[in-house]
Structure formats: structure tokens, C-alpha cells
Amino acid sequence: MTMQVSRRGFLKTSAAAVAALYVGFDPRGALAAGDTATEINPFVRIDADGTVTAVAKHFEMGQGTTTGLTTLIAEELDADWNRIEVDFAPADAARYKNLAWGSQGTGGSSAISNSFMQYREAGAAARDLLVRAAAAEWGVDAAAITVSEGVLRAANREGHFGQFVARAATLAPVEKPVLKSPDQFKLIGKLDLPRKDSAGKTDGSAVFAIDVKLPGMVYVAIKRSPRFGGSLKSFDAAQAKQVGGYLDAKALPNGAGVAVYAHNTWSAFRARDAIEAEWDFSAAENRDTDAMLQAHRELAKAPQFNAGKTTPADAEAAIAAAAETVEAEFVFPYLAHAPMEPLNCVIEPTANGVRFHDGCQGPSFVQGAISKVLGLEPAQIEIVTVYAGGSFGRRATPTSDYQVEAALAFDLLGRKTPVKLVWSREDDIRGGYYRGMALHQTRIGLGGDGRILGWDHRIVTRPILKGTFMEGYFVKNGVDKTSVEGVADTLYRLPAHAVGLSDFDSPVTTLWWRSVGHTHSAYVMESLLDMLARSSDRDPVELRLSLLDRGDPQQSRMAGVIETARDMAGWKPGDRRGFAAHFSFNTWVAVVAEVTAQGNKVHVDKLHIAVDCGIAVNPDVVVAQMEGGAGYALNAVMREEITFRNGEVEQSNFPDYQPLRITDMPQIEVVIVPSAEAPSGVGEPATPPTGPAVANAVFAATGIRITELPMTKAGLQFV
Amino acid sequence: MKFTLNINGSPREVDAEPGTPLLWVIRDELELTGTKFGCGVAACGACTVHYNGTPIRSCSFPVDAAVGNQITTIEGLEGKVAEAVQAAWRERDVVQCGYCQSGQIMSAVGLLSTNTSPSDSDIDNAMGGNACRCATYVRIRDAVKLAAGKLEA
CATH class of the missing domain: 3.10.20.30 (Beta-grasp domain)
Incomplete structure (x- = not known):
């Protein structure tokens, strides 16, 4: 698709010819409105023909934000769902920041929770302006006007939104518009509200960055070091020059590789593969996976940081007095995100800077990183956000790795030619920013009555945020929160619970991967609870409930999802299925897993999932995220791993980094716990408890306790 | 050339x-x-x-x-089968990121063009090569069956 008109033009200029109403907030955060978008940061625009456009400050990677944010506007505006569209906001942190962080970006399952009041207020303010405009036009009291599905009515008068936008744009919005009470919601909580992105994604018209083609654009693929931390010594492009469509090859100034330019994607990949390069591996990761695991074990012997409330000595003393101890070591492999759309973006020159076309997860990250690379101010870096073909975290890195590659390649060509950076699947599988390897070593002391007396928990992994610009926020007393979340902050009341942490050091880059630290911590905690229940002959559900204090609101909601999952699955004491529950991203999820096993052949048949995410803005999107989050976990625990041989990644593409298939997918039943609390995350929270629920079911069915992932390592075969 | x-x-x-x-x-x-x-x-x-x-x-x-x-x-894509498949995909809101869905739909149309009442194992065979990292498979299966129902009706 050749892009002639950019979306930024839509927001800035199209009001000139035709009347429109923009409603949003001014830079101080006060509600603002007008007939152009230049003075305010609009969250909603209403055209003279009555079309409403919600402006999404969050990108869409499939998690449903375009539907969710639009629902919030449409609800308070009383808009017609069929006449409200959605567009992505430009990159501008002052206007479109994530209120959970203070910069513009999507992650931590925060899109709906941070926008819930903001978008509703914008919608309510717009409704109020239209009502007052109609009241003035008709000479009636504003209180006499009703609004429904984009139409205003009073006595025998009626008109659609568009008829009042010109007048409404001259009025000042109220400071605090009156919001609906939950019993007045028509769209929030509606089960069958169609997704906004369904049509374009089922006829091939939805635009992803990989679909963007600009006049004069060249394609670039990067020849990277086969080992992380390697740097380019020299290269030879003689063979690449024989490839049809080859244009040029240039060394990246940061030593990270060679930019290979071509007339199309296929030529770029082939020419890149034909480059001969010499690398300096003196600072590279040169180890095998086994050696890296041994290094984790060495680090576990003496934790560098204390992340728990109890000292290791106190935990040790409590365990020493125990009648019985349960010990286990858990090993987690590196994992790639492998979104279906391989990483890519387009960069082009503008009059005073550059413009990216990108399925952009972190616009502020990109502006920060690119401003340094190209010597520009962040405001000179425009970003046109398009649909992202999945991310699972990969499209936001603290370094903005792939956008920086594109910018360097663009700079090397003289900053005049639009450049499209393309990654192959092999680039993606071997491209790092993995969920890091993680090791947990645990010792738990039980009293003669089965009560937990002490819990020594040691974690070793490579910190994700230490050393990045986010360190100040996420690292306290040496502890990277993302290394220990789900253990150090467990909702279970555990006496003498010590959490030791050591940082693994490697040039292999690591990153948040759908549910971040919870990807491994939940597996450990929920497997351990199952082991404790078995060893003390208690029901796993009852054991969990006994560790929760219902006087505490968070623990009470945890108990709520546990009971809901138990009841929906018809769980009975002695049940031979798998149970797990976990709290993450302010959401509680419990899972009952059913598997069948014949010898070492296992099939996951069904998952019963209970979720408490506060108000479910779009219940069907919540269900979809439970299905998807569970599937993502299943894929990982069954058979995903990235391994190293002499520092080189052994996997390369889907044949050896196998995606979940339709044949692997269990039936899934989801119950959303009714709630009047503020909405919380849904994109990630189903992932953490699904793996251990399946592991516990596998144990119940086979007697095999799997503590090293993926499960295929234990000889299981998923059929 | x-x-x-x-x-x-x-x-x-x-x-x-x-x-x-x-x-x-x-x-x-x-x-x-x-x-x-x-x-x-x-x-x-x-x-x-x-x-x-x-x-x-x-x-x-x-x-x-x-x-x-x-x-x-x-x-x-055009014709009765394609329309039934695309309508079923929208009715069930199958898509998440959507990137794989063109391919999923092409496979589903291929299946239903030759078999209007596929069994689960027919669906497995026809759709098993189409990966979806968002794991929309529950809905893909439902939508194929829904489309089949539309074609039979």
C-alpha cells in the first residue's frame, strides 16, 4: 500500500475546510475544546456529518485497545457505535502520555486502566458541549435534551451530532463533566460489542508497518553478529553484489553490523545473506546454554540482594526447626516473543526532521533514542502509528533497537531517501531481547501439621531494567522489581519468607515478555503450592484459600477467583486436575487445567479460567485476552526454548521454534467475576497461572513434576 | 525478467x-x-x-x-464461501493482532470450498499449518463451523 496521506495531516489540517469539534485536554490537563486540533490535544473529534473519531493514545497489537478506548468515548458521548471510528494519536508525550508512567507508550497491561477516567471525561465533555449547543440553537433548556446513538432530542426536535459541532466548538467545556454511574452504562460491559478492527483485519485492508511503501523507498536488512556482544571487524560484499536488486552495503557506525540496501525485501534478505563478515567476539557471549545455567547456579549460592521481608538467616532458622522440608529447583529457558509480523519500520525525511511509520509501542522511547542517534529534538521525530502484528512486549525496548537500526541506515544514505528496515523470521528468532533464562532454588520447611514455617527462595536472572533509563523507577536497593515480582510480593501469607536475588550477566539482551517476571515466578509459586498440598495431603484449592486473609482487599479478590474457578470447573477435593492462581497487573486469574495423558503423550483438553479485572469494559475482549494469554503460556511451557552453542542461537525459524497450533489449543471457558472496581489489566494476567495449572495437571495425570521448561525436556510429547 | x-x-x-x-x-x-x-x-x-x-x-x-x-x-476473494467465512470471522470477533488472519481466512475458504461440513479433524488438517501467535484458535474453529453452517443453511 502506497501511503500518500499521513494521519498527522488528518489531525492538524482537515478542520480548515469543514466544521469539526475537537475535545481533549490542554497541556495542563484541563478539558479543552475547539474547532481545530492545534491548541489542544484531542481525544475525540466530531465531524459535520456526524462521524465521531476517537484518538487512541495506545497502539493496537491485538489486545483490543482501539475497541476499548473507543468504547469509553462512545459510552459517555452516547455515540452510535457504528458511526464512531478510531485513529492513532501522533507521538507527543505532553499530550498523550500513559498516566501510569508519564511518557507515551503501551505496556504493563495498563491501556484501559490509565485511560478509563480520561477518555470518559473527554467523551462526557463533548456530549455536554453538544447538548449546550443544541439548547442554544433550539432555545430550550439543556436539561430537556436527551442523547442516544449520536442523536440529540428535545420535545419534537432532533438532530445528529454533526449539526451542532460548529456552535459547540465556540463553547468552553465544563471543568468536571458529570460521568455516568455504572448502572447507566450501555456500551461498557456489553457482551456483543463488535471490535473496531475486525473488518480491516478480515479483508486484507488493515495497514501494518510492513505494508507501508513510500515513493523512492529502499529496503534494508542488517547483517548482525551471530553472537551477542560481537562487533564488526570487516566485511566483503562481493557476493552480495551479484544479487539482483542489490544497491549498497555499509557498516553501521556502532559496530553492530552491516546495513544492506536493495530495491525490495527479497533482494535485501538475499544480499544480506551473501555478505561475508568478520567479527570480534572478545566481548561477546561465547558460552553454551549449559555453561550459562551453571553460572546461574553459582550465583544462587550467595544471593547479591535481599528482596524479601525476612532475612535469609531467619528463614533458614525456621526451616531448620521444621519436621519436613520441600526443596526444588526450577529452570526456565530463554524465550523469543516471535510476533507474527517480523520487526520492521519505515523512516522518511520531513522538512525539519524525520517521520517513522511503525507499529509503535513506545513513541516516547523512540523519540528519546532517535533524537540522540540523529541529533534531533524529540519533537522533530514524527511517528505515524499503524497496526502492530503482535508484540508481546517485543516492540518496546528501552534502546528502541530496531528503530535505531532504521535511523542509522537512513543516516548512512544521507538522510534523503526513505528507508524500510525489514527483519526476517531468522532475524527475529536470533535477535535477542528475550525473556531471560531464570533459575529459582527453593527450600520450604513444614511443621508436623503441614503448616508452612519458613520459605527460602532464591532467584537468578538477568535484570531487564537495570542499566536502562527506567532503572530509577524499577530498581530499589539493587533489586530489579521485574526479577522478583510474583514472589517477593506474593499475596499468600507466608511466614519467614526470604527472597534472595542475584543478577546474571550476559551480553544476550533480555526484555519484558508477556507478563514479564510473572512468566517464571508464577510457575514456581503455583507449582510449589501444589507440591506442598501433595506432601501434606491437603486439597490444593483449600491450601491456597488458607493462606489468604479475606480482611485484605487484594487477598480477598484472590480468594474470589480461586473459588470461582473451583466452582465453574466443579473442582472437588481429590480432584485429579491442575489448579493455579496468580495476581499480576492488578488482576486476579485462577485456572483449572484438564489434560489427558497416555504414557508420555499429553494433550491439554480444557482450561477453566476465572478473572477479576474490575469493570470489564469489553467483556468479549477480556475473554479473548484470557484465551490468547493462556495460549501464549501453553506454547512456552510445552515446547519453546532458545538455546546457545558457543554463544550462537541454535534455533532459527518456526520449524525449530514451534508456534502453538490449532491442534494444541484446548477448549477455554472464561468467567469474569462481576466487579464495580476500576478496570485493571487483561493482556498479560492469563499467562502466568496457565503454565503451572497445566504442570499441576500433568503431575496429577502422570506423576511427573516438571521443574525445568519446556516440558518436552522431561520427555513429554504434546499431541 | x-x-x-x-x-x-x-x-x-x-x-x-x-x-x-x-x-x-x-x-x-x-x-x-x-x-x-x-x-x-x-x-x-x-x-x-x-x-x-x-x-x-x-x-x-x-x-x-x-x-x-x-x-x-x-x-x-469473492463468492458465497468467502462471504460466509469473512462474515463468520467478524461475527465471532476472531482477530486480535490480525496479521495472520488473511492466511487463516484463505485456508478456511479453501477448506469450505471443497467440504461444507468439516469435522474437527478436517479443520485440524486444513488449518494446522496456519500459526497465530495471539492464539485465536478457539474462535478460528468456531468461525469455520459457523461459516459452514451459513453455507448449509
């Missing part, structure tokens, strides 16, 4: 290196971008198009072999 292809019912002349995968001709030259690149080795199905009505992986199919045959992409 010049090739004349029949794409979505129209003759299209393209200039490509012999052996270029049909996918890249469709996407980069003809700018029909609904067909997606996922793996390049026929392991994910994102690039699925129809070759004389049968689903193939265009990433591993040389442009040379397409000459003289009818190639249909998601943009050129």
Missing part, C-alpha cells in the same frame, strides 16, 4: 528475478499487502493465497510457476 500473472482475475505484468517467491511479487511489486510475510519457509501460513482455488504458501512458491494459473489473494 517480465512475467504476466493472473492475479484476482486480471492480467498483471511484473518484473522480477526468476525464482522470486510469489509472496514478494504480490507484496512489494503489486502492492497487494493483505498477504503477509511470516516465516519465509512455509511454516506459518501467513502468506497463504489460492492457486487455481487451492491454498498454497506463496513465500515458498516461485513466481515462474504462477504463470498461466489463477492466483487469488485476500483482496480478490
Whole structure:
């Protein structure tokens, strides 16, 4: 698709010819409105023909934000769902920041929770302006006007939104518009509200960055070091020059590789593969996976940081007095995100800077990183956000790795030619920013009555945020929160619970991967609870409930999802299925897993999932995220791993980094716990408890306790 | 080298290196971008198009072999089966990121064009090569069955 008109033009200029109403907030955060978008940061625009456009400050990677944010506007505006569209906001942190962080970006399952009041207020303010405009036009009291599905009515008068936008744009919005009470919601909580992105994604018209083609654009693929931390010594492009469509090859100034330019994607990949390069591996990761695991074990012997409330000595003393101890070591492999759309973006020159076309997860990250690379101010870096073909975290890195590659390649060509950076699947599988390897070593002391007396928990992994610009926020007393979340902050009341942490050091880059630290911590905690229940002959559900204090609101909601999952699955004491529950991203999820096993052949048949995410803005999107989050976990625990041989990644593409298939997918039943609390995350929270629920079911069915992932390592075969 | 292809019912002349995968001709030259690149080795199905009505992986199919045959992409889908499948996909809100869904739909249309009442195992066989990292499989299966029902009705 050749892009002639950019979306930024839509927001800035199209009001000139035709009347429109923009409603949003001014830079101080006060509600603002007008007939152009230049003075305010609009969250909603209403055209003279009555079309409403919600402006999404969050990108869409499939998690449903375009539907969710639009629902919030449409609800308070009383808009017609069929006449409200959605567009992505430009990159501008002052206007479109994530209120959970203070910069513009999507992650931590925060899109709906941070926008819930903001978008509703914008919608309510717009409704109020239209009502007052109609009241003035008709000479009636504003209180006499009703609004429904984009139409205003009073006595025998009626008109659609568009008829009042010109007048409404001259009025000042109220400071605090009156919001609906939950019993007045028509769209929030509606089960069958169609997704906004369904049509374009089922006829091939939805635009992803990989679909963007600009006049004069060249394609670039990067020849990277086969080992992380390697740097380019020299290269030879003689063979690449024989490839049809080859244009040029240039060394990246940061030593990270060679930019290979071509007339199309296929030529770029082939020419890149034909480059001969010499690398300096003196600072590279040169180890095998086994050696890296041994290094984790060495680090576990003496934790560098204390992340728990109890000292290791106190935990040790409590365990020493125990009648019985349960010990286990858990090993987690590196994992790639492998979104279906391989990483890519387009960069082009503008009059005073550059413009990216990108399925952009972190616009502020990109502006920060690119401003340094190209010597520009962040405001000179425009970003046109398009649909992202999945991310699972990969499209936001603290370094903005792939956008920086594109910018360097663009700079090397003289900053005049639009450049499209393309990654192959092999680039993606071997491209790092993995969920890091993680090791947990645990010792738990039980009293003669089965009560937990002490819990020594040691974690070793490579910190994700230490050393990045986010360190100040996420690292306290040496502890990277993302290394220990789900253990150090467990909702279970555990006496003498010590959490030791050591940082693994490697040039292999690591990153948040759908549910971040919870990807491994939940597996450990929920497997351990199952082991404790078995060893003390208690029901796993009852054991969990006994560790929760219902006087505490968070623990009470945890108990709520546990009971809901138990009841929906018809769980009975002695049940031979798998149970797990976990709290993450302010959401509680419990899972009952059913598997069948014949010898070492296992099939996951069904998952019963209970979720408490506060108000479910779009219940069907919540269900979809439970299905998807569970599937993502299943894929990982069954058979995903990235391994190293002499520092080189052994996997390369889907044949050896196998995606979940339709044949692997269990039936899934989801119950959303009714709630009047503020909405919380849904994109990630189903992932953490699904793996251990399946592991516990596998144990119940086979007697095999799997503590090293993926499960295929234990000889299981998923059929 | 010049090739004349029949794409979505129209003759299209393209200039490509012999052996270029049909996918890249469709996407980069003809700018029909609904067909997606996922793996390049026929392991994910994102690039699925129809070759004389049968689903193939265009990433591993040389442009040379397409000459003289009818190639249909998601943009050129038409007819009762396609309409039923696309309507079912929307009714069930199957999509998440959506990137694989053109390929999923092409495979589903291929299946239902020859079998209007597929069993679960027929669905497994026809759809097993189409990967979805968002794991929309529960809904894909439902939507295939829903579309089959629409065609029978």
C-alpha cells in the first residue's frame, strides 16, 4: 500500500475546510475544546456529518485497545457505535502520555486502566458541549435534551451530532463533566460489542508497518553478529553484489553490523545473506546454554540482594526447626516473543526532521533514542502509528533497537531517501531481547501439621531494567522489581519468607515478555503450592484459600477467583486436575487445567479460567485476552526454548521454534467475576497461572513434576 | 525478467528475478499487502493465497510457476464461501493482532470450498499449518463451523 496521506495531516489540517469539534485536554490537563486540533490535544473529534473519531493514545497489537478506548468515548458521548471510528494519536508525550508512567507508550497491561477516567471525561465533555449547543440553537433548556446513538432530542426536535459541532466548538467545556454511574452504562460491559478492527483485519485492508511503501523507498536488512556482544571487524560484499536488486552495503557506525540496501525485501534478505563478515567476539557471549545455567547456579549460592521481608538467616532458622522440608529447583529457558509480523519500520525525511511509520509501542522511547542517534529534538521525530502484528512486549525496548537500526541506515544514505528496515523470521528468532533464562532454588520447611514455617527462595536472572533509563523507577536497593515480582510480593501469607536475588550477566539482551517476571515466578509459586498440598495431603484449592486473609482487599479478590474457578470447573477435593492462581497487573486469574495423558503423550483438553479485572469494559475482549494469554503460556511451557552453542542461537525459524497450533489449543471457558472496581489489566494476567495449572495437571495425570521448561525436556510429547 | 500473472482475475505484468517467491511479487511489486510475510519457509501460513482455488504458501512458491494459473489473494476473494467465512470471522470477533488472519481466512475458504461440513479433524488438517501467535484458535474453529453452517443453511 502506497501511503500518500499521513494521519498527522488528518489531525492538524482537515478542520480548515469543514466544521469539526475537537475535545481533549490542554497541556495542563484541563478539558479543552475547539474547532481545530492545534491548541489542544484531542481525544475525540466530531465531524459535520456526524462521524465521531476517537484518538487512541495506545497502539493496537491485538489486545483490543482501539475497541476499548473507543468504547469509553462512545459510552459517555452516547455515540452510535457504528458511526464512531478510531485513529492513532501522533507521538507527543505532553499530550498523550500513559498516566501510569508519564511518557507515551503501551505496556504493563495498563491501556484501559490509565485511560478509563480520561477518555470518559473527554467523551462526557463533548456530549455536554453538544447538548449546550443544541439548547442554544433550539432555545430550550439543556436539561430537556436527551442523547442516544449520536442523536440529540428535545420535545419534537432532533438532530445528529454533526449539526451542532460548529456552535459547540465556540463553547468552553465544563471543568468536571458529570460521568455516568455504572448502572447507566450501555456500551461498557456489553457482551456483543463488535471490535473496531475486525473488518480491516478480515479483508486484507488493515495497514501494518510492513505494508507501508513510500515513493523512492529502499529496503534494508542488517547483517548482525551471530553472537551477542560481537562487533564488526570487516566485511566483503562481493557476493552480495551479484544479487539482483542489490544497491549498497555499509557498516553501521556502532559496530553492530552491516546495513544492506536493495530495491525490495527479497533482494535485501538475499544480499544480506551473501555478505561475508568478520567479527570480534572478545566481548561477546561465547558460552553454551549449559555453561550459562551453571553460572546461574553459582550465583544462587550467595544471593547479591535481599528482596524479601525476612532475612535469609531467619528463614533458614525456621526451616531448620521444621519436621519436613520441600526443596526444588526450577529452570526456565530463554524465550523469543516471535510476533507474527517480523520487526520492521519505515523512516522518511520531513522538512525539519524525520517521520517513522511503525507499529509503535513506545513513541516516547523512540523519540528519546532517535533524537540522540540523529541529533534531533524529540519533537522533530514524527511517528505515524499503524497496526502492530503482535508484540508481546517485543516492540518496546528501552534502546528502541530496531528503530535505531532504521535511523542509522537512513543516516548512512544521507538522510534523503526513505528507508524500510525489514527483519526476517531468522532475524527475529536470533535477535535477542528475550525473556531471560531464570533459575529459582527453593527450600520450604513444614511443621508436623503441614503448616508452612519458613520459605527460602532464591532467584537468578538477568535484570531487564537495570542499566536502562527506567532503572530509577524499577530498581530499589539493587533489586530489579521485574526479577522478583510474583514472589517477593506474593499475596499468600507466608511466614519467614526470604527472597534472595542475584543478577546474571550476559551480553544476550533480555526484555519484558508477556507478563514479564510473572512468566517464571508464577510457575514456581503455583507449582510449589501444589507440591506442598501433595506432601501434606491437603486439597490444593483449600491450601491456597488458607493462606489468604479475606480482611485484605487484594487477598480477598484472590480468594474470589480461586473459588470461582473451583466452582465453574466443579473442582472437588481429590480432584485429579491442575489448579493455579496468580495476581499480576492488578488482576486476579485462577485456572483449572484438564489434560489427558497416555504414557508420555499429553494433550491439554480444557482450561477453566476465572478473572477479576474490575469493570470489564469489553467483556468479549477480556475473554479473548484470557484465551490468547493462556495460549501464549501453553506454547512456552510445552515446547519453546532458545538455546546457545558457543554463544550462537541454535534455533532459527518456526520449524525449530514451534508456534502453538490449532491442534494444541484446548477448549477455554472464561468467567469474569462481576466487579464495580476500576478496570485493571487483561493482556498479560492469563499467562502466568496457565503454565503451572497445566504442570499441576500433568503431575496429577502422570506423576511427573516438571521443574525445568519446556516440558518436552522431561520427555513429554504434546499431541 | 517480465512475467504476466493472473492475479484476482486480471492480467498483471511484473518484473522480477526468476525464482522470486510469489509472496514478494504480490507484496512489494503489486502492492497487494493483505498477504503477509511470516516465516519465509512455509511454516506459518501467513502468506497463504489460492492457486487455481487451492491454498498454497506463496513465500515458498516461485513466481515462474504462477504463470498461466489463477492466483487469488485476500483482496480478490469473492463468492458465497468467502462471504460466509469473512462474515463468520467478524461475527465471532476472531482477530486480535490480525496479521495472520488473511492466511487463516484463505485456508478456511479453501477448506469450505471443497467440504461444507468439516469435522474437527478436517479443520485440524486444513488449518494446522496456519500459526497465530495471539492464539485465536478457539474462535478460528468456531468461525469455520459457523461459516459452514451459513453455507448449509
